[in-house]
Amino acid sequence: MRTRNWAWPPLVWVLSLFVMVWAAMATACGGAKYAEAAHAPAAPGMPGQAYAASDDGYAMREEAEYAPEAPAPPAEEPVMEATGSAMPAPAKMAQNAPQPEPAPGPTTKPSDKASEPTVASDAIPIQQVLIYTAQLSMAVFQVDKSLGEVETLARNLGGFLSHRTDTQITIRVPAAQFDEALKGIAGMGDVLTRNVQVEDVTEEYLDVTLRLKNARQVRERIAQLLANAKNVEESLEVERELHRLSAEIERLEGRLKYLSNKAQYSTITVTFRPEQVDDVRPAFQLPFPWLRELGLGRLMNLR
Amino acid sequence: MTRNSLRMRYLVWLGAIVLVATGCGGSAFFTATPPGFVELEDQEPDYQYRATSADGVVVAIREIEHEPKGDKEFWVQAIRNRMRERAGYALLATQPVKTKSGMEGTQLQFGHDEKGQSMLYTLTIFVTEDHIFLLEFGGTKEEMTRQAAHLAWVVENFRMA
Numbered sequence: 001m002r003t004r005n006w007a008w009p010p011l012v013w014v015l016s017l018f019v020m021v022w023a024a025m026a027t028a029c030g031g032a033k034y035a036e037a038a039h040a041p042a043a044p045g046m047p048g049q050a051y052a053a054s055d056d057g058y059a060m061r062e063e064a065e066y067a068p069e070a071p072a073p074p075a076e077e078p079v080m081e082a083t084g085s086a087m088p089a090p091a092k093m094a095q096n097a098p099q100p101e102p103a104p105g106p107t108t109k110p111s112d113k114a115s116e117p118t119v120a121s122d123a124i125p126i127q128q129v130l131i132y133t134a135q136l137s138m139a140v141f142q143v144d145k146s147l148g149e150v151e152t153l154a155r156n157l158g159g160f161l162s163h164r165t166d167t168q169i170t171i172r173v174p175a176a177q178f179d180e181a182l183k184g185i186a187g188m189g190d191v192l193t194r195n196v197q198v199e200d201v202t203e204e205y206l207d208v209t210l211r212l213k214n215a216r217q218v219r220e221r222i223a224q225l226l227a228n229a230k231n232v233e234e235s236l237e238v239e240r241e242l243h244r245l246s247a248e249i250e251r252l253e254g255r256l257k258y259l260s261n262k263a264q265y266s267t268i269t270v271t272f273r274p275e276q277v278d279d280v281r282p283a284f285q286l287p288f289p290w291l292r293e294l295g296l297g298r299l300m301n302l303r
Numbered sequence: 304m305t306r307n308s309l310r311m312r313y314l315v316w317l318g319a320i321v322l323v324a325t326g327c328g329g330s331a332f333f334t335a336t337p338p339g340f341v342e343l344e345d346q347e348p349d350y351q352y353r354a355t356s357a358d359g360v361v362v363a364i365r366e367i368e369h370e371p372k373g374d375k376e377f378w379v380q381a382i383r384n385r386m387r388e389r390a391g392y393a394l395l396a397t398q399p400v401k402t403k404s405g406m407e408g409t410q411l412q413f414g415h416d417e418k419g420q421s422m423l424y425t426l427t428i429f430v431t432e433d434h435i436f437l438l439e440f441g442g443t444k445e446e447m448t449r450q451a452a453h454l455a456w457v458v459e460n461f462r463m464a
Binding site for chain 1: 343345346347349353359361363365381382384385386387388389392393395414415417421422424426439441442444
């Protein structure tokens with residue numbers, strides 16, 4: 001009997017201990033789950049950050065406080081909701097926005113990284129941007145009439161006169177009419193030399209377009225910063241940056257306009273050779289003296 | 304055979320040799336002066352024929368020894384290059400021509416501005432085995448246009464002698 005009496009109490013004690021351990025483990029599992037959720041990434045500067053970094057015991061106390069009010073939410077949301085109430089509005093926007101918004105402040109400059117994702121996501125249709133130019137040299141005959149004909153041709157093709165001297169004329173014609181214009185000019189007389197160039201400025205055009213778009217976006221943000229400036233010093237600094245950006249935008253717009261114009265209208269320059277060109281010595285000359293005696297000068301010189 | 308007859312025969316042969324050596328004293332071509340033109344004598348030796356209208360259209364013919372030999376295309380190209388690249392003339396037209404006697408040639412028409420006045424210069428070339436014949440017409444554009452029929456007549460009636 002003594003032996004049984006001595007044997008029974010340890011059994012009860014063991015069972016009781018088992019029940020207590022089981023109860024403790026069941027409770028600890030819930031706390032561990034919450035603690036795991038509490039270590040989810042939190043926004044910088046959020047009040048919940050210190051809470052998330054707390055030990056398990058603290059987390060268990062927080063769970064004891066929140067558990068009676070609501071059922072256990074999904075793992076990520078409790079942090080957001082728990083901290084959302086204390087989060088400032090801009091910080092909350094930063095959490096939800098697809099790209100980081102610069103923190104308000106007069107000295108904060110928008111980083112390039114902030115604008116890159118936006119630009120990279122904008123697909124610009126790639127099309128070749130070509131600039132056509134041509135220089136023609138034609139033998140002189142009825143210079144005034146030929147100059148007028150070239151100018152008329154340009155207008156008929158939708159182009160315009162760019163420059164004109166006594167012996168040279170430069171016209172601009174729509175790129176689509178470039179070949180037509182060359183044919184028309186060649187039909188007016190004797191083309192001595194012809195130099196046609198095509199410059200591919202697609203890369204520069206796209207580059208300037210992207211830089212212009214970026215600059216405009218940054219300018220808008222800086223304009224917003226200017227509205228939020230707290231003092232004169234901040235305002236001046238932002239305005240200086242705004243002024244610099246505006247100048248850059250104007251420069252890029254000018255370049256873009258120049259490239260567009262050059263690509264849209266081809267340039268053709270026609271030069272009529274001067275009357276006396278005998279001073280120009282070509283490398284080759286046939287050894288027949290009578291060839292050099294041809295021409296109106298000798299023919300018309302009557303005795 | 305008497306001495307006189309031998310002397311006469313010698314003189315005849317000598318005269319014949321002299322005539323052949325001097326080209327019979329004439330040109331290797333025949334041309335006609337068109338109406339309204341006057342043939343000019345004692346001109347530069349390079350021209351074997353020269354005539355002018357009262358309004359300044361000049362017609363001239365050169366007879367050039369065909370040496371070294373070259374085909375018509377060669378000489379046409381040589382003239383074209385010379386006039387365009389060296390003399391600053393504008394080549395306005397190139398066309399084949401044919402005389403009534405059947406000679407086939409090429410006519411090149413050039414334009415040139417001189418002292419603000421538009422001039423035309425037309426060269427017609429005939430190439431034979433022994434000679435190159437150049438028919439040159441020149442004058443103001445207005446007069447050359449007005450005399451176009453007469454100038455064409457000169458070409459049509461050109462023939463070898």
